[in-house]
Amino acid sequence: MLKIIVLLIFIVPTIYNFIIHRNNVINVKKKAVFGFILAIFSLIAGGLCYRLDNTILGYAIAISAVLLVCTVMFFPGIRKDGFNIFLGSSPILRFVSFDKVKSVDIKSSKNNDLELTIKAHGDTYSQTYDLKDKDVIIKNIESKTNIKQIFEQ
Structure with a gap:
């Protein structure tokens, strides 16, 4: 029974993140x-499951834990009406609409990355995007918000 509860603890946020x-x-x-971190985590989870549990339900828990970590790492982004952000303290992605955003700073880095710093709900969130998406990101943010001075060289 406990294994089923643990499995649900991993599956429910994973499904929610997929929907978001x-x-x-x-x-x-x-x-x-x-x-690389996800691969190492997968190996550790699989090894622990093999060593300590070695049941189908145990492997399902390990796979769902890996999927949850995958959704947290790779699923934040920009929507038409706001941002999906990772809070850091919760495995659930949070939607922040553009009207709740206080400021957005965009900086180009050396590695063809675009660093977005989003200030909303009293916190600061950081996201990294490809530099090729810069025009789409700026157009999307400026058309939906009152923030005009967002780009810093």
């Missing part, structure tokens, strides 16, 4: 370091 992700217009950049 479907509305993204632009997704965050998938960094190689996050893929």
Whole structure:
């Protein structure tokens, strides 16, 4: 019974994140370091499951945990009506509409990345996008918000 509860604890936020992700217009950049971290986490989860549990339900828990980490890392992004952000303290992505956003700073980095810093609900959130999406991001943010001075060189 406890294993089923743990499985539900991992599956419910994963499904919620998948549903939220479907509305993204632009997704965050998938960094190689996050893929490496996900691969290491997968190996550790699989090894622990094999060593300690070795049941079908145990492997289902390990796979759902890996999927949850995957959704947290790769599913934030920009929607037509706001941002999907990762809070850091919760595995559930949060939607922030453009009217709740206080400011957005966009900076170009050396690695063909676009760093977005979003200030909303009293917190600051950081997201990284491909530089090729810069025009679409700026157009989407400026058309939906009153924030005009968002781009910094």
